[in-house]
Every structure is written in C-alpha cells, then in structure tokens.
Amino acid sequence: MTETGSRREIMRHVYVDIWIGELWNKGDPAGSRILSENFFDHRPIDDFPNTKDGHVAMAIDWHQAFPDLTFDIEEVLVDGDKLVARYNSSGTHTGVLSGIAATGRPVSLSGIDIMRFDADNRLAEWWHNEDMFGLMQQITE
Numbered sequence: 001m002t003e004t005g006s007r008r009e010i011m012r013h014v015y016v017d018i019w020i021g022e023l024w025n026k027g028d029p030a031g032s033r034i035l036s037e038n039f040f041d042h043r044p045i046d047d048f049p050n051t052k053d054g055h056v057a058m059a060i061d062w063h064q065a066f067p068d069l070t071f072d073i074e075e076v077l078v079d080g081d082k083l084v085a086r087y088n089s090s091g092t093h094t095g096v097l098s099g100i101a102a103t104g105r106p107v108s109l110s111g112i113d114i115m116r117f118d119a120d121n122r123l124a125e126w127w128h129n130e131d132m133f134g135l136m137q138q139i140t141e
C-alpha cells in the first residue's frame with residue numbers, strides 16, 4: 001500500500017470507527033482521543049462551544065437524548081487532508097434535547113461531514129450540514 005493509500009485508510013478508520021463508532025454511536029468520550037487539541041467546529045450547535053471539549057459534550061448530550069442513535073455511513077471520499085462523508089442516522093428520542101423532553105418517537109437524520117485532518121491524523125476541523133429542521137419537526141410535532 002502506498003503512503004497516500006495508507007493515510008486514506010487511517011483517515012477513514014479514524015472517522016468511521018472511532019469518531020462515529022465510539023464517540024457518536026456509543027457516546028463513549030474515549031473516542032475524543034482522535035480530536036486535535038485545537039479542534040474547531042465551523043458550525044457549532046447552540047449551547048456547545050466549537051472546541052474539542054464542546055464537541056465531546058455535544059456528542060454525550062446527543063447520546064443521552066438518543067441512546068440508540070446509530071450513524072450509518074453511506075459514502076466516504078478522501079483527498080489530501082480532507083475527508084467528506086454522507087450519512088443517515090436513526091434512533092429514538094428518549095432523553096432531553098435542547099430543552100425538549102423525551103417523546104419516545106423514532107427519528108432519522110441525514111447529513112454531510114467535511115473533516116480536515118492534521119499531520120498526526122487527528123480531526124482538526126469539522127464542517128457539517130445536517131437536516132436539523134427535519135429532526136426538530138420529528139420531536140415537536
């Protein structure tokens with residue numbers, strides 16, 4: 001495997017298996033080990049700073065609101081230090097999210113992540129676009 005091919009596989013592993021698999025799917029803060037100390041969220045969600053600590057707090061908060069939420073990665077593209085992924089997720093709203101009490105309703109969410117990796121193969125920057133309006137409709141209507 002070439003050095004470039006190897007880095008692509010490492011980046012994919014970090015994103016799919018650790019960031020999504022551990023931090024988001026399981027709510028395990030140990031998954032934060034792959035975030036750069038200077039991690040920056042370019043579109044922070046309300047109530048959480050755009051830092052590494054804010055990101056981990058957000059992932060844990062989401063996990064308590066949707067403990068069975070699973071992100072299924074549809075596609076991953078890697079070019080240079082950037083990774084782009086498209087996903088669908090589903091789960092059940094059984095905890096508080098943004099002040100909205102648990103409804104017990106099934107939810108789904110789709111989105112796209114763009115990640116920049118640093119030289120140590122850690123996630124350094126995150127741009128994301130997800131259907132938050134659709135998610136909020138599912139738990140408020």
